[in-house]
Amino acid sequence: xxxxxxxxxxxxxxxxxxxxxxxxxxxxxxxxxxxxxxxxxxxxxxxxxxxxxxxxxxxxxxxxxxxxxxxxxxxxxxxxxxxxxxxxxxxxxxxxxxxxxxxxxxxxxxxxxxxxxxxxxxxxxxxxxxxxxxxxxxxxxxxxxxxxxxxxxxxxxxxxxxxxxxxxxxxxxxxxxxxxxxxxxxxxxxxxxxxxxxxxxxxxxxxxxxxxxxxxxxxxxxxxxxxxxxxxxxxxxxxxxxxxxxxxxxxxxxxxxxxxxxxxxxxxxxxxxxxxxxxxxxxxxxxxxxxxxxxxxxxxxxxxxxxxxxxxxxxxxxxxxxxxxxxxxxxxxxxxxxxxxxxxxxxxxxxxxxxxxxxxxxxxxxxxxxxxxxxxxxxxxxxxxxxxxxxxxxxxxxxxxxxxxxxxxxxxxxxx
Amino acid sequence: xxxxxxxxxxxxxxxxxxxxxxxxxxxxxxxxxxxxxxxxxxxxxxxxxxxxxxxxxxxxxxxxxxxxxxxxxxxxxxxxxxxxxxxxxxxxxxxxxxxxxxxxxxxxxxxxxxxxxxxxxxxxxxxxxxxxxxxxxxxxxxxxxxxxxxxxxxxxxxxxxxxxxxxxxxxxxxxxxxxxxxxxxxxxxxxxxxxxxxxxxxxxxxxxxxxxxxxxxxxxxxxxxxxxxxxxxxxxxxxxxxxxxxxxxxxxxxxxxxxxxxxxxxxxxxxxxxxxxxxxxxxxxxxxxxxxxxxxxxxxxxxxxxxxxxxxxxxxxxxxxxxxxxxxxxxxxxxxxxxxxxxxxxxxxxxxxxxxxxxxxxxxxxxxxxxxxxxxxxxxxxxxxxxxxxxxxxxxxxxxxxxxxxxxxxxxxxxx
Numbered sequence: 001x002x003x004x005x006x007x008x009x010x011x012x013x014x015x016x017x018x019x020x021x022x023x024x025x026x027x028x029x030x031x032x033x034x035x036x037x038x039x040x041x042x043x044x045x046x047x048x049x050x051x052x053x054x055x056x057x058x059x060x061x062x063x064x065x066x067x068x069x070x071x072x073x074x075x076x077x078x079x080x081x082x083x084x085x086x087x088x089x090x091x092x093x094x095x096x097x098x099x100x101x102x103x104x105x106x107x108x109x110x111x112x113x114x115x116x117x118x119x120x121x122x123x124x125x126x127x128x129x130x131x132x133x134x135x136x137x138x139x140x141x142x143x144x145x146x147x148x149x150x151x152x153x154x155x156x157x158x159x160x161x162x163x164x165x166x167x168x169x170x171x172x173x174x175x176x177x178x179x180x181x182x183x184x185x186x187x188x189x190x191x192x193x194x195x196x197x198x199x200x201x202x203x204x205x206x207x208x209x210x211x212x213x214x215x216x217x218x219x220x221x222x223x224x225x226x227x228x229x230x231x232x233x234x235x236x237x238x239x240x241x242x243x244x245x246x247x248x249x250x251x252x253x254x255x256x257x258x259x260x261x262x263x264x265x266x267x268x269x270x271x272x273x274x275x276x277x278x279x280x281x282x283x284x285x286x287x288x289x290x291x292x293x294x295x296x297x298x299x300x301x302x303x304x305x306x307x308x309x310x311x312x313x314x315x316x317x318x319x320x321x322x323x324x325x326x327x328x329x330x331x332x333x334x335x336x337x338x339x340x341x342x343x344x345x346x347x348x349x350x351x352x353x354x355x356x357x358x359x360x361x362x363x364x365x366x367x368x369x370x371x372x373x374x375x376x377x378x379x380x381x382x383x384x385x386x387x388x389x390x391x392x393x394x395x396x397x398x399x400x401x402x403x404x405x406x407x408x409x410x411x412x413x414x415x416x
Numbered sequence: 417x418x419x420x421x422x423x424x425x426x427x428x429x430x431x432x433x434x435x436x437x438x439x440x441x442x443x444x445x446x447x448x449x450x451x452x453x454x455x456x457x458x459x460x461x462x463x464x465x466x467x468x469x470x471x472x473x474x475x476x477x478x479x480x481x482x483x484x485x486x487x488x489x490x491x492x493x494x495x496x497x498x499x500x501x502x503x504x505x506x507x508x509x510x511x512x513x514x515x516x517x518x519x520x521x522x523x524x525x526x527x528x529x530x531x532x533x534x535x536x537x538x539x540x541x542x543x544x545x546x547x548x549x550x551x552x553x554x555x556x557x558x559x560x561x562x563x564x565x566x567x568x569x570x571x572x573x574x575x576x577x578x579x580x581x582x583x584x585x586x587x588x589x590x591x592x593x594x595x596x597x598x599x600x601x602x603x604x605x606x607x608x609x610x611x612x613x614x615x616x617x618x619x620x621x622x623x624x625x626x627x628x629x630x631x632x633x634x635x636x637x638x639x640x641x642x643x644x645x646x647x648x649x650x651x652x653x654x655x656x657x658x659x660x661x662x663x664x665x666x667x668x669x670x671x672x673x674x675x676x677x678x679x680x681x682x683x684x685x686x687x688x689x690x691x692x693x694x695x696x697x698x699x700x701x702x703x704x705x706x707x708x709x710x711x712x713x714x715x716x717x718x719x720x721x722x723x724x725x726x727x728x729x730x731x732x733x734x735x736x737x738x739x740x741x742x743x744x745x746x747x748x749x750x751x752x753x754x755x756x757x758x759x760x761x762x763x764x765x766x767x768x769x770x771x772x773x774x775x776x777x778x779x780x781x782x783x784x785x786x787x788x789x790x791x792x793x794x795x796x797x798x799x800x801x802x803x804x805x806x807x808x809x810x811x812x813x814x815x816x817x818x819x820x821x822x823x824x825x826x827x828x829x830x831x832x
Contacts, residue, residue: 032700036559043558043625043736124556130701132556139729140540140548142459143452143721209459267707270686284448285546285708285715291683292704299701305559313555314730320459 013041015312016051018068020061020084021075025098025125026053028301029074036305044312065091070311072304073097082106089113089121096307098125098300104198104214107205108322115321122307127199128153128276130299131292132306137206141280141288146207148247148281150411153199155274155294156183156190157222157242161259162272164230165239170223182274193219196244196257204246204255207280209323212246212255216327219257229338229406232377233261235366238336238410239269252326261336261379261410332382334363334410337392340403343374347400351376358391359383373402379410429457431728432467434484436477436500437491441514441541442469444717445490452721460728481507486727488720489513498522505529505537512723514541514716520614520630523621524738531737538723543615544569544692546715547708548722553622557696557704562623564663564697566827569615571690571710572599572606573638573658577675578688580646581655586639598690609635609673612660620662620671623696625739628662628671632743635673645754645824648793649677651782654752654826655685668742677752677795677826748798750779750826753808756819759790763816767792774807775799789818795826 017033019026030050041047052064061084065071071088073095075081081102088095090113097103103110103126114121124134128151137146152158159182163173174191177183189195197217204212222242230240238261246255262269267289271277277291293299341347352362361381368375380388392405433449435442446466457463468480477500481487487504489511491497497518504511506529513519519526519542530537540550544567553562568574575598579589590607593599605611613633620628638658646656654677662671678685683705687693693707709715757763768778777797784791796804808821 032559036561039561040559042739131704132552135551135556136548139726140551140722141718142725142729143448143456144718145452145455267686270683282718283714284718288547288706288708290704290706293702298699302557302560302698302700306556309558310555313558323458 013046014049014051015046015070016068017048017308018052018054018064018071019050020054020064020071020073020081022053022055023074025300025304026074028298029072029304032298032301032305033308040309040312044309046312048308048312061087065093068093070094070096070308072308073099074304075099076101078102078105082110085110085121086113089117089119092117092119094120094122094311096122096304096311098123098304100126100195100198100202101214104201107202108211120311122311123202124307125300125303127202128278128290129155129292129294130303131276131278131290131294132303133203133278133290134206136278136280136288136290137203141282141285144282144284146280146282148245149203149207149278150268150281151200151203151244151276151278152241152268152271153203153244153276153278153294154190154193154196154242155276156187157193157196158271158276158294159183159274160191160222161240161242164225164227165272167227169227170225191223192221193242193257194221196242200244200246200255200257203244203278204253205322207246208248208253208325209320210253210325210327211322212253212327217255217257218329220259222259225259226406228375229336229408232338232366232375233336236261236336236364236377236379237264238262238379239264240408241268241271243268243411248325249328249331252328254328254331256331259408261408263411266411330384330386332384334382335380335388336408336410337376337378337380338406339376339395339401341374341376342400342402343369343372344400347374348376350398350400351395354394355380355391358387358394360388360391429462430465430467431462431486432484433464433724434468434470434480434487435466436470436480436487436489436497438469438471439490441716441720442490444714445488445720448714448717448721449724456725456728460725462728464724464728477503481509484509486510486512486724488724489515490720491515492517494518494521498526501526501537502529505533505535508533508535510536510538510727512538512720512727514539514720516542516611516614516618517630520617523618524627536727538727539618540723541716541719543618544694544706545571545708545710546719547692547694547706547710548719549619549694549706550622552694552696552704552706553619557698557701560698560700562696562698564661565619565623565694566684566697567616567619567660567692567694568657568684568687569619569660569692569694569710570606570609570612570658571692572603573609573612574687574692574710575599575690576607576638577656577658580641580643581688583643585643586641607639608637609658610637612658612673616660616662616671616673619660619694620669623662624664624669624741625736626669626741626743627738628669628743633671633673634745636675638675641675641824642822644791645752645822648754648782648791649752652677652752652780652793652795653680654678654795655680656824657684657687659684659827664741665744665747668744670744670747672747675824677824679827682827746800746802748800750798751796751804752824752826753792753794753796754822755792755811755817757790757792758816758818759785759788760816763790764792766814766816767811770810771796771807774803774810776804776807
C-alpha cells in the first residue's frame, strides 16, 4: 500500500478528538492517546486521532468543533469551559471532561443538555483520578440501591495526614507535599476540604440521583488538626483521614466532608499517601472499595482516555433526570473530644454531667495528667451534631478548661 | 389511563429477559430485578421483565429464546450452558452469564461467536462476584497498558486463611467456613486453587488479550499449609493469602495461583474474610485496587443485573480478537522456606552453601532451637522457581533435615 493510500485509510477510520486545554493533563492525554492508538484501533476498529488543540494562545474553537467527533475539555474552571461544553453538545457532539468545579456547580445544566441532544457526557477523571468511581456508580451499581458512599477523594490531604501519622507537623507535611508536587503553592482548595466537597457533590448525584451543588456540601479542612490529636487517637486504635460522606439519613441525604477518625478495620483506614479511595455500602453488596492514585498527570490522562474509548464503544448515557431527596444538615456521628483542663478534682465529673445533659454518651475516655494540666480525650457514642456543639460550648465555658475543646468525627462501625 | 392501556404500555417498553437456571443466584437475581425494575425504567426508559425461566423441570429453551431480548445464563457447568449461549448469540440475542467454568474453557469460542453475530456477551459475575473487575479491565483500563494483575478471587480460601491467621487449624477453619455457608460440603474446587485458576484465566484474557485456558494456569491450593508457617511469617512481617497472578514476564505472560506471603503494606494484605480483591498495576496508573464480597447470592445477583442494565444502555463490546503472548512457566519469585532440622553444628552453613550453588540468595533468616530439633525459616531474594526447586530437593536430601522442606512464594515489593 502506498503511503498516500495508508493516509486515506487512516482518515476514513479515524475517530476525531478535539482537545481543549493543553496543560499537564492535556499533554499527558495527547501523549497517551498517540501511544495507545494502535491498540485502540485493534479492538475498536477505529483509530482515535487528535484533530485540533485549543490553548489560550492558539486554535479556534468553532473550527476544532466542526472537525471533531468528540471534544475533550481539560481547561478547568467555569468559563469558558462551560460554554464550550454546552455549545459542543448542542451541536450533537459527545464530550469528555475532567472538570470537577464545573460538574459540581453546573452539573444539572450539563446533564440536561446531554439528555436533550442525545449525546454522551463522560467525566471519570473529575472525581477520583484513575479510580473508576463514576463507572462503578453509574454502571456497575446502576441497579443496586446504595446506602452510603465514603471516600478519600483528595490525594493532597491524604498525603499530609499520612505524613502527620508518622510524626510530622502539619506545616512540615504540607511543605513535603509541595516539594513532591502533591500540593500546589496555594494549597487552600485542597486543605480546606473544598476540592473534596466538589467531588462529593458529583458522587452524591451519581449514587442517589439527587442534584447536589458544591455550596450544599458542608466541609471542614485539615488546617487546624494538631499532632497530639493523632497521637491520642492512636492510643484509642483510630487513624485520621479527610473523609467525604454521602449517605441516606433520616429519609434524606447528608453530604459532607470532614476530618474523621476510622477504626483500623475500616476499608479506608489503610489507604495512605497521595491515594484516593471510595467505599460504597449497600445491603445488597455489603461494600465495595476501590483505591488508586488520585488526580495527577498520567493517571488522570488514563481516565480521560478510558472515557474517550467508552464513547467510541457506544456505551454511556447521561445521568437520569434528578430524583430529589431532602438534604439533611444535622446528622448523628460518634465524636472524639479533646479537652485541655486544669488537673484538679471534680473536672471529669463536671464535664460528663454537661455531656449527659445533652445526651452525649461516652464510649471511652483517656485522662492524662501533665503537671498542673491534664488532657481528657473521649470518644462518644453517636450523637446529633447540634447536641454535641451545644455541649462543648457549655464545657468550653468552664473556668478549668484551658483551651477551646476540639471535636473530630469518628466512624465507628467495625468491619469484618 | 386504564389498567389495560397501562399493561400495553408496559409491554411496549419492556426489555424481555429470559432466565436460564433458578438456583440461589437465579432466585436472588429475579427478586432483585423485580425490586429494581421501577428505578431501571426511570433512568433507562425501558422496564426489564423476566419473560421466561428454564429449570431442569420446567420451561422450553426455544420458546424462552424466541420471547426474550436477552438471555441470562445462571445454570453453571459446561453443557447445556455452552450450547444455549451459542444458540442464543447465533439467533442475534445478547447474553449475560456468570459461568466461570465455561468462560475459562470455551471463552474464545463464545467471544468469537459474539463478534461474528454482533451481539453482547457480559460476564461480570463470573470473576469476582460483585467486584466489577471485568468492567475495570475491559472498559476503564481499555486504553491503559497493564503490567500485572494480582487477585484474591476465591472468598472461601480467603475466609479460611483469615481464620488461620487468628490461630485456627486448617481443619477448624474449613469447618467454620462450611458452617457459615462460605464453603461447600465438597470444598475441593475452592481449596485446591482450581476455582481461582479459572477466574485468573478470564482475567488474563481481559488484561492482556491473550487466550488462556484453565488448563494453562498452574495452581496450588491451601490444603497443605501448616499453622506454624503463618506464625513464622508473622514474625517476618508477612501475611498469607491465596493469590492469583497474571503478569508480563520475560516477554511472555505468566498466569498462576498459589499461596503467597504479602508484606503488610501490600494493598491485598488487609483484605480479610470471604472478600475478593484485585490489584491492577501499570506504569501509567501505579495501581488500582478493588475489593468487595466474593461470589454469593445477592452480590452476584447485583453484578448480573448490572450486566443486564449495561446491555440495555447499549455499551459493551465483545473482547477484541486474541493477541497471543507466549505463556511463561518458570518465573522468578522470592520464597519463604521452612526447614525442620536437627539442632547440630554446621546445619546453617550446609544449607546456605547448597542454596548459594543454585543462586538462591537469602534476604532474612530466623533459626529457633526446640530441644534436639531446630527450625530454619528464611526469605529469599527473587529466584527462578526451577532453581529453587532443585536447591530444596538437594537440601531435603541432607540427613539432618527431618521433614520435607516447605516453600511458599512471597510478594516483596513494598508499596507506598
